[in-house]
Amino acid sequence: KRLILIGPPGSGKGTQSPIIEENYCLCHLATGDILRAAVAAKTPLGIQAKEAMDKGELVSDDLVVGIIDEAIKKPACDKGFVLDGFPRTVVQAEKLDAMLESQGNKIDKVLNFGIADAILEERITGRWIHPASGRSYHAKFAPPKVSGVDDVTGEPLIQRKDDNAAVLKSRLEAFHRQTEPVIDYYEKRKVVSNLHAEKPPSQVTEEVHSVLSA
Numbered sequence: 001k002r003l004i005l006i007g008p009p010g011s012g013k014g015t016q017s018p019i020i021e022e023n024y025c026l027c028h029l030a031t032g033d034i035l036r037a038a039v040a041a042k043t044p045l046g047i048q049a050k051e052a053m054d055k056g057e058l059v060s061d062d063l064v065v066g067i068i069d070e071a072i073k074k075p076a077c078d079k080g081f082v083l084d085g086f087p088r089t090v091v092q093a094e095k096l097d098a099m100l101e102s103q104g105n106k107i108d109k110v111l112n113f114g115i116a117d118a119i120l121e122e123r124i125t126g127r128w129i130h131p132a133s134g135r136s137y138h139a140k141f142a143p144p145k146v147s148g149v150d151d152v153t154g155e156p157l158i159q160r161k162d163d164n165a166a167v168l169k170s171r172l173e174a175f176h177r178q179t180e181p182v183i184d185y186y187e188k189r190k191v192v193s194n195l196h197a198e199k200p201p202s203q204v205t206e207e208v209h210s211v212l213s214a
């Protein structure tokens with residue numbers, strides 16, 4: 001299966017994607033995680049992406065299309081993948097289609113994480129992540145076993161630089177203006193399944209399973 005997760009910041013894409021990856025043996029590609037790793041390592045990609053990310057704006061289509069183009073050609077992604085955070089513009093969606101077409105493949109499903117903006121600030125400002133794995137926790141909704149520490153590795157958790165109310169506002173604007181049209185783009189192909197992303201994580205997981213087993 002070739003899947004796309006679309007939803008606003010804090011809608012739960014990164015929470016559900018490791019579960020999907022594990023249950024369906026898909027390769028998991030999150031452009032946000034890849035970009036944050038590049039920023040931390042100060043690679044040329046990271047240096048180019050940092051300013052836009054800090055402001056909550058999208059980085060250029062060319063940069064992220066390059067990341068995905070390289071990644072989906074890897075043998076690990078032959079059987080299928082789950083894309084978290086890509087495509088986020090119609091141009092990115094068109095480029096992805098062209099890449100897949102040249103391999104004789106196509107997108108099977110787009111999971112749309114539907115949720116009202118008002119719920120997202122509490123989710124974003126309470127989030128703690130383990131940078132190495134991308135695992136995320138929430139101070140109130142999904143606390144780690146020991147406060148401030150990753151359950152699996154015991155390493156410290158951090159907060160993302162863009163996880164504050166002011167930057168969230170720009171991220172939401174970018175979502176409504178640039179990414180919502182991507183949902184319409186896939187609606188036309190009848191591949192979109194709508195999830196109730198405001199529900200608790202386990203119920204969202206159940207919805208994901210029922211969509212993917214259909």
Ligand code: AP5
Pocket residue numbers: 007008009010011012013014015016031032033035052053054056057058059060061064084085086087088089092123124126127128136137138139141142171197198199200201202204
């Ligand atoms: P990215 O990393 O993709 O961030 P985002 O889209 O803003 O999404 P988030 O990671 O904030 O939300 P999520 O849906 O994964 O939420 P999570 O599951 O963690 O992108 C960051 C930046 O990189 C962009 O702003 C842009 O600059 C750049 N970028 C990336 N891709 C790009 C692209 N394709 N083109 C251009 N630029 C790009 O959940 C959030 C919190 O809520 C967590 O604490 C979690 O524990 C909790 N939670 C999750 N689900 C539930 C639930 N059901 N109930 C209660 N709490 C929950």
Ligand code: ZN
Pocket residue numbers: 013014015032
């Ligand atoms: Zn995420």
